[in-house]
Amino acid sequence: MRTVRFDRRDHYRHKVFPSPFHARQQAHNELKVWSRWFDYLSVPAYTCAQMEYFAGRNACGVFDLTPMTKHRVSGPDALPYLNRLLTRDVGKIRPGRVGYSVWCTDEGQVIDDGTVFHLREGEYRICSQEHQIDWFLISALGFDVEVVEETHDVAALALQGPTSCATLKRMGLDGIENLTPFGLAHFDFQGTQLMVSRTGYTGDLGYELWIDPGHAEPLWNRLFEAGRLLGIKPMGSEALDLLRIEAGFILAGVDFMPxxxxxxxxxxxxxxxxxxxxxxxxxxxxxxxxxxxxxxxxxxxxxxxxxxxxxxxxxxxxxxxxxxxxxxxxxxxxxxxxxxxxxxxxxxxxxxxxxxxxxxxxxxxxxxxxxxxxxxxxxxxxxxxxxxxxxxxxxxxxxxx
Amino acid sequence: MAKQYDAIVIGAGHNGLANAAFLAKAGLSVLMVEKNPYIGGASVSRNLYKDWIYSNCSYVCSLLRPEVYRALDLARYGLQVVPYGGSVTLTQDGDYLGSYIDPDASRREMARHSPRDADAEVRYWRDIMRQCRFIRQFLLRTAPDPTSFKPRDLLELLHLGREFWKLGESVMYDTMRFYTMSIVEFLDEYFEHPLIKAAHAGSGIIGSALGVMSPGTAYVLLHHAMGEVDGTAGAWGFARGGMGAIAEAMGACLRDHGGEIVTGSGVERIQVRNGRATGVALENGDEYTADVVVSNMTLPRTFLECMDPADLRPDFLTKVRNFKIRGSSGKVNIALDGLPQFTALRENRELMHTDMHLIDSVERLERAYDDWKNGIWSQDPYIDMLIPTLTDPTMAPPGKHFMSVFVQYVPPKVHGRDWTDADRDAFGQTVLNQIERYAPGFKNLVLHAEVRTPRELEAEVGLTEGNIFQGELTMDQLLFNRPIPGYAQYRGPVKGLYLCGSSNHPGGGVMAAPGANAAREILRDLRKPNTVPEGWLDD
CATH class of the missing domain: 2.40.30.110 (Aminomethyltransferase beta-barrel domains)
Structure with missing residues (x-):
């Protein structure tokens, strides 16, 4: 169930919307400070940014990345389309793999960077910082392809840190330890599909978990249950920013202008x-x-x-x-x-x-x-x-x- | 013996007042003459009904140059500009497109109609802001004369060229197109949704006798986007107490620097002796002399009505006669007994505080223009209305409201003949009926309405044909071609005569830039220290 609704005229009464994980975030947010990430409430720090940072390097931290802009690309021309749109050879990203890429204007200037998930044969997800549907559709002219934004239809958590794999194993994700960096796998989770990719924004061992928003809270609960003895902690955006700088990762709007x-x-x-x-x-x-x-x-x-x-x-x-x-x-x-x-x-x-x-x-x-x-x-x-x-x-x- | 001044400024509108204040600040003895018994011109607050104050001409503030605001100390003289956020466009089927102060709420509102357009808006504003950044730096500069070999003109031209070059290849192409294309053509490059296009198109035709599909209207949109409130580009605000607060603050500044203001009698004649302006004769018989005479009147009013044609060159007069200053708009100022209920906004009070528009497609806007071409006011007019009293508590009794209704299109003549009172009243009814369609019961709230057609705008404010910009903002009448080629540097055709109104670069709107620029040129000719600030630039 999406938590961001703007199909009705009175959406303006909400300048910002709760994430599908909001109830859990609220319970953990001892500082009671919220920030905004586009349409969603986000947490800068739950208890202490420094401690959350160390969870990410010493045990594992959980970050809600639902607000990240996500697009689904499918159709017979998905691959040729993506090869038109992106600078890298998307053909090399096989099904079940993820690749990092940038896309540029006709003048060769970077519009944004992001990750391309080859979900299954001919079906892709692109995650990025900025909204892209205008440019993605402009670029789709002449391709038999469907491009839709699915930001609000997918809930996502990053689980990052040394004990992240152990946590997922305890959660019962069989064979998760065999997933190589930039690999993705699908699991059954309470009757829905859970996608797990070995990706992240911390430069450490880590995973990202993708699920329909209706199963967001159960996922969070299972994850924290599994990681309870492994030092799992919710992680806010301040900690994530420290982790990504250490990894040398750049951020649109901060390290370069889209x-x-x-x-x-x-x-x-x-x-x-x-x-x-x-x-x-x-x-x-x-x-x-x-x-x-x-x-x-x-x-x-x-x-x-x-x-x-x-x-x-x-x-x-x-x-x-x-x-x-x-x-x-x-x-x-x-x-x-x-x-x-x-x-x-x-x-x-x-x-x-x-x-x-x-x-x-x-x-x-x-x-x-x-x-x-x-x-x-x-x-x-x-x-x-x-x-x-x-x-x-x-x-x-x-x-x- | 008439009293001798250093300078006489004709017309106490915001440009005349700014001009006079900068001259007085430089130590000149300045006389301001104004035909109306009050100052302000089109930047005026009028008490025409009980305890109501109307901004009965201009009604919102964005273009007023902040450099002028500061240099004339207008805050100390009582001017306060309060920003209002957003806008709304109401459709005939009871829906709307809102724009909110909150950028995310705005994006979602646009996405409610078209997700793609919501995203395209980023690209659209980038391109508008690129053009604004380019043009903004020329607002407080005198346009160079491209035919002159004077070092100053050459340097200015070089500056213009260099800034143009700095835009980069693709933006240079865009700039050339931008000044000549229609607003609809421009919007087609960004948006797909008819309502989103219509909502953006309105500011491309305001004050212009052009349709949304006429070449040149893209620039008019830019003219409405290049202002700011407190550094927020493109933002608009209310002058607290009505637009007259701007003129009042400038008037107080002028008087504080020793300037005098004589109101209540218009200029009969700008006097010229031996090819030099020597002063003015007023309609009441008073005469004043000065070495410098500055006209804040429109170009045609200055030269065709207040000067002896024998003092002017025939080719000059021909160009003045052909200056494009066609009236295209009217204004209805309304005292309301309470807040109207717009069907579309029954649940949304927030958008009532904003700039409200009645339109839902560019085709409808174009048809409104067709009526103008046929010599009649639009029967289905485009309306741009605000209720300043939701923001400003000083303009009406508590619970009562003032509503400013700007209407387009309204021709300067009705089927080629002059406006009559009956025409005016019929036009007023057209407007009230149009609003009633969107807000049933509206007419019952109307306590008083002042209806202003181009006839009233010309007779009261002196705006020729009722053109709010003192001359249309088309490429042939911009920059060094404004008002007419060879006279773009505020100097008139006779020595000692200057022009400081919106007929001059950079054009209309309550900007005060033409007045300030003219003051700089006058002080330069008089070899007096310059009191006019330079534009605030950034990277």
Missing amino acids: AQQTVRPTHTRTPFELGLGWLVDFDKPVFNGRRALLAARERGPRYRLVRLDIEGNKPAHHSYVYSTRNKNIGWVTSAMWSPSAKANIALATVAAPHGEPGEEMRIEIYYQRELKWSRMMASARVVEGAFYDPPRRRETPPLDH
């Missing part, structure tokens, strides 16, 4: 400028933005999105980035002290040709102590890969940790 809503023309980015050139497959003869991206590759990037390892312990929130010659070359988009990597880390945008791996930079950090603001210039180095990358992320079957 092209469809960007007014200033130089503020959009190509996949190359976001470090996502590996998602662009020029072996495909036709896809949205191909011609512009060929030219962009030829020209070289205007910007680079970099991962920075910064000296000291003061998080570089909203900082400017300077070259070693003190030229202002960019700005930090996400920053934190990483409790797991024990490092001061950030994602930043810098003007090319800056941003080569290993390059030294200087970061202007402002920090406040007892109301007084101070400023420091910290050295930083461009690093590659995730800031924190535990081997259990790739283990199949995962140990019980």
Whole structure:
């Protein structure tokens, strides 16, 4: 049963709607603070963001990702359509597999990034941050394909952390330990279908669970029952944000501007400028933005999105980035002290040709102590890969940790 | 012996007042002359019935340049602009399309009609805002003369070119198209739902003698989107106490800087001696002299009614005579005994606080325009109405309401002849009947209605043909072509004569930019320190 209803005129009386997990969230939300994620109430933190973060790295945390925008793509031309829409070769995402991709405007500017779930032969789900139906339908011209938004018809939970697999095993999901990263499987759950994918936004061992909204609460209950002795905790968006920065994952609207809503023309980015050139497959003869991206590759990037390892312990929130010659070359988009990597880390945008791996930079950090603001210039180095990358992320079957 | 001033400004509308205030701030002795016994022009609050205050011409505020607001200290002189959120378009079958302050509620409301359009709205506003960002930076700048080799014009042209270039390839193409295409053509590139198109199309024709399918109407929409309230782009608000609060604050500022205001007698003649403006003669016989005479009147009124044709060049006069300033709208101001019940909004009070429109398709809008072409007011008119008293407690007794009803289309002449009182009353009935259709019982609430056709707008406010923008906002009359080529820098055809009304760049709306820009040019000619602020820009 969907909880978001706007088919009636009086929908305006609800500026925001409860998630299908709301009753459970409410019971756990000791801080009584709610935030908004598009149509839904979301929880920034249930008890303490830091503790919830550690659940995600030490045991397992549960995050409600129902509000994420979801689209279903089906029909005889689903694959050729997706190959037109997305930059990567979707043919390589076999049924039962999930792939990460971006999609671009004709000018080769990134509209959004997201995950493509090949649910079963010829049937796909695309998850993204922003609403996409306009662009998805514009791109569907000439394809025998059905594209519908199903955000409100699918309830979803992320279960992330070292004991996540053990929790699912205890829940009775037979063979879940054999699911490889970016794999998905279907299970029977109280007479409905539960889809589990080994995916997530934390760079750790973790799963995402997808079910019809009517079974949302029973799913939550079963999950918490199974994880009770394994340290399971509900996790709010603040903890998730820390986990995704440590993993080096970018967020639309934070680390880059989605092209469809960007007014200033130089503020959009190509996949190359976001470090996502590996998602662009020029072996495909036709896809949205191909011609512009060929030219962009030829020209070289205007910007680079970099991962920075910064000296000291003061998080570089909203900082400017300077070259070693003190030229202002960019700005930090996400920053934190990483409790797991024990490092001061950030994602930043810098003007090319800056941003080569290993390059030294200087970061202007402002920090406040007892109301007084101070400023420091910290050295930083461009690093590659995730800031924190535990081997259990790739283990199949995962140990019980 | 007539009293000598540094400058005389004719017409105490918001542009005239802003102009006079900036001149007075620079230390000039300034006289403002106004034909009506009150100031304000089209930015006016009138007490025409018991305890009711009507914003009886302009009725909402967004375009007023915040730089002018601040530089003239209008907040200290009592001006308060209170934002209202959203809008609603009511359909004949009793449904509506609302737009709420809350962006998610707005998106869902649009999705209620078309999920795809709700999403397309993001792309649509991006493209509108791109154009607004481009145009906004020229509002407080004088348009360059593209034929001039003066360094200032060349630099301005270079600036214009550079900013245009900065838009990027695809937006450059879009810009060229935007200024020449119709609002319907533009909307077709984004939306599929007829009601969503109609709701967006309205602001493409307001104040214009063009239909939604006429080329050039896309720009008119932009003109309504480029304002702001407190930095919120595209937002609209009410001036507390009615639109007259804007003029009153400007008037107080002017007086505070030593300016004088003489009301109650119009200008009979702008006096010219040896090719120079020397002052004004009023209808009551009073004469005032000054080295600078500034007209806030429309282009035709200034040159065809208040000057001796012998003082002007014939080609200039020809262009003035052909200046496009066709009236297209009317206004009905209503005192209500209580809140009307719109069938569609019976359960939704929230949208009553917003800008309400009666329309449901672009075809219906086009047919309303057909009537105008045939010389009659629209029999099924497009209505843009607000109840400011739901927001502003100062304009009517508690529980009673003022309703501002803007109506399009209304021709400047009825079947080629002048409006009569009977025509006016019939037009008023057409409007009341139209509202009654959407709100049964509405007419019983009407305590008093002031009906204003182009005839009244011209006679009372001085707007030629009743055109609310002092000249149409089409490409041939914009930027360096506004009001007419060669006269876009606020300087008239005789020395010492300046123009500061909305007939000039950047055009109409309660913006005060033409008045401010003209003041800057006058102070420049007089070699006085500039008191006019530069536009606030961002990246």
